[in-house]
Amino acid sequence: MSAAASAPRPRLAALGRRPLDALGSLMRRSPKAAAGIVILLVLSLMAISAPLWTSYDPTSLAFKSMLTPSRLHPLGTTFVGQDILSQLLYGARFTMLIGLLTGLIATLIGTAVGISAAYFGGRFDEIVNGIINVVLVLPGFPLLIVAAALLENAGDWAIIIVISLTGWAWGARVLRAQAMTLRRRDFIDAAVSTGEGPGRIIFREMLPNLSGIIAANFFGTALYGVLSESGLKFIGVGDVTQPSWGSMLYWAAGHTALLKGAWWWVMAPGLCIALLGTSFALLNFAIDEIANPKAANAGRLRAARRGKGRVLASQSAAQTLTRPNMKIQPPNPAALLSVRHLTAGYQTPQGPVRAVRNVSLDVMPGEFLGLAGESGCGKSTLAFAATRLLAEPGEVFSGQSVLEGVDLLTLSESELRRRRWKDYSMVFQASMNVLNPVLRVREQLYDAMQAHGVTDKAKLDARARELFGLVGIRESYLDVYPHQLSGGMKQRVVIAIALALEPKLVVLDEPTTALDVVVQRQILEEIQAVRRRLGIGIVMITHDLSLLTEMSDRIAIMYAGEIVEEAPSSVLQSAPLHPYTRRLMTAFPPLGGERTRREGIPGRPPSLALDLTGCPFAERCDSVMPICSLQKPVLSDLSPGHRVACFLHASPEQLTLAKPEVNHVLASD
Ligand SMILES: Nc1ncnc2c1ncn2[C@@H]1O[C@H](COP(=O)(O)OP(=O)(O)O)[C@@H](O)[C@H]1O
Ligand code: SF4
Ligand SMILES: [Mg+2]
Numbered sequence: 001m002s003a004a005a006s007a008p009r010p011r012l013a014a015l016g017r018r019p020l021d022a023l024g025s026l027m028r029r030s031p032k033a034a035a036g037i038v039i040l041l042v043l044s045l046m047a048i049s050a051p052l053w054t055s056y057d058p059t060s061l062a063f064k065s066m067l068t069p070s071r072l073h074p075l076g077t078t079f080v081g082q083d084i085l086s087q088l089l090y091g092a093r094f095t096m097l098i099g100l101l102t103g104l105i106a107t108l109i110g111t112a113v114g115i116s117a118a119y120f121g122g123r124f125d126e127i128v129n130g131i132i133n134v135v136l137v138l139p140g141f142p143l144l145i146v147a148a149a150l151l152e153n154a155g156d157w158a159i160i161i162v163i164s165l166t167g168w169a170w171g172a173r174v175l176r177a178q179a180m181t182l183r184r185r186d187f188i189d190a191a192v193s194t195g196e197g198p199g200r201i202i203f204r205e206m207l208p209n210l211s212g213i214i215a216a217n218f219f220g221t222a223l224y225g226v227l228s229e230s231g232l233k234f235i236g237v238g239d240v241t242q243p244s245w246g247s248m249l250y251w252a253a254g255h256t257a258l259l260k261g262a263w264w265w266v267m268a269p270g271l272c273i274a275l276l277g278t279s280f281a282l283l284n285f286a287i288d289e290i291a292n293p294k295a296a297n298a299g300r301l302r303a304a305r306r307g308k309g310r311v312l313a314s315q316s317a318a319q320t321l322t323r324p325n326m327k328i329q330p331p332n333p334a335a336l337l338s339v340r341h342l343t344a345g346y347q348t349p350q351g352p353v354r355a356v357r358n359v360s361l362d363v364m365p366g367e368f369l370g371l372a373g374e375s376g377c378g379k380s381t382l383a384f385a386a387t388r389l390l391a392e393p394g395e396v397f398s399g400q401s402v403l404e405g406v407d408l409l410t411l412s413e414s415e416l417r418r419r420r421w422k423d424y425s426m427v428f429q430a431s432m433n434v435l436n437p438v439l440r441v442r443e444q445l446y447d448a449m450q451a452h453g454v455t456d457k458a459k460l461d462a463r464a465r466e467l468f469g470l471v472g473i474r475e476s477y478l479d480v481y482p483h484q485l486s487g488g489m490k491q492r493v494v495i496a497i498a499l500a501l502e503p504k505l506v507v508l509d510e511p512t513t514a515l516d517v518v519v520q521r522q523i524l525e526e527i528q529a530v531r532r533r534l535g536i537g538i539v540m541i542t543h544d545l546s547l548l549t550e551m552s553d554r555i556a557i558m559y560a561g562e563i564v565e566e567a568p569s570s571v572l573q574s575a576p577l578h579p580y581t582r583r584l585m586t587a588f589p590p591l592g593g594e595r596t597r598r599e600g601i602p603g604r605p606p607s608l609a610l611d612l613t614g615c616p617f618a619e620r621c622d623s624v625m626p627i628c629s630l631q632k633p634v635l636s637d638l639s640p641g642h643r644v645a646c647f648l649h650a651s652p653e654q655l656t657l658a659k660p661e662v663n664h665v666l667a668s669d
Contacts, residue, residue: 036282102225114175370548
């Protein structure tokens, strides 16, 4: 993900700030919003200060019938002698209250339904989406008339409830679509991975980012409420003795006001309804323009992916388990993390991709393990799969990932939530995106700690300061928003969050790729210092091998979804054995020393959608032999801690285990 994609959306974020700030910035930014707010303020003021403008009771019949406008009655009187101005002013209260309440209730329902459908997804989402669609196709106004007529004696609340229940679905649909997009954003994944529960993620992470859409939805449904109430009253449904703009129209129409020349009796409430509607519509459009919701109907696609994913899982597991000559290795009890026979991948429209293929790897307590390889060879997938953070369409097909004796892949969701961030944490490839743009950095640090039971404010504050010191950021930056930080600072904040609970293992996936070399180096040095101080195990992923040889205790080289060589860093640096490792060593400049010409590796890694029979590097290898395209070399121990998967270094046992056709080729060689 690019830095641009990670940049906060300030306009949207602004709507999540304090209401008055948000209102001010909205007015400055959008003429539509400014006009809407001014009209709404005038009408609200009119309703609130009604007793200042008139001393008459709007229901009093004390005056002569059908008086024309005068100083005493600026809008004349009704057929039964009521003052029209007082009706208009007091009626504004009821009509606007209906708009406010129906807007609130319908928005609450729509928001709750839309966001929960997007968050929980799956079958729940399909059912909820079905209900939304049914409510949307029901003819609104006829339904309202029937429901309101049935509940005629239940009073105004019945009208409010009926209008709200028929008006929530559109908002739910928009919110669901937008929340689905948000659900896939990195900072939500990060919140899930820090162990935050659904309630906290929905209310703290998602809602502030959806505030613009929710506000737009409120004005949309309030408009619907005002028009519906006025429409119902106009045709005589509900309590028409209650002064409101709708009931004024009802009485004016009933007494043929226009035919009698009393046009002001119709015009005044009609104009007010139109103005209120215009202000709500303007605000709805303005906020909508700013928030710009994108509709996305991912439900079916995800269901399809899930279906295909299961097929892929069984195929892949079968392939993994039935491969001839494969020795099943148990997890290493001395290791902090012991990954065994891990196979994971993705379902794509072009077919399944097996991005991690039967990988076994150990990380010892306090060890710095480097994982290197070209882009697309499965490093991130391995890290995500091993930490059980691989999201759809990704799936772990088989294998184990044992952290301190517990297989993460078999844990319940709640147990996993408890362990994540406390026992292990992860810094993602595009980590800047994991910071929520509308929360201050301090709150985001607190969130990770609070999710694991640290609630004491003094402790939280002390730890936040300590963590910032650890990653080299001044304490004053604790109270800024992410967009006020540079890329390097954001990266340090993310690393601080990952270290918040002093986990035993931190997985860093290309933590410095997007940064310039100087900042990269500073951050990596800080990571090293923190590791030494806290004694945590680190897995660092990068495609830059020379960087890893400087920092790691041990390095594993990955190619086409498999580990092809693994050795102590010094051994790998002085005597790399796999032809791919040797090429990779020369492809990146060393961090220090003389500048030399670097050679790329010609060709490209094979597609991971293919089932590879021979050595995956065969097509690019200078030392390729006939056996290489016929059989897959397996990792064999050459010296303590040095394993290589290459026929150049194969044991005699490996060669005699070769298939008959391979033996034939070897014999004739
Ligand atoms: N969401 C995805 N859907 C389909 N294929 C994916 C997805 N993410 C990664 N892949 C594929 O999986 C393979 C390994 O990707 P990745 O683990 O990101 O590699 P690396 O981290 O080494 O660059 C690549 O071929 C990539 O195209
Ligand atoms: S097994 Fe063969 S093709 Fe593969 S790296 Fe070794 S020599 Fe090259
Ligand atoms: Mg990657």
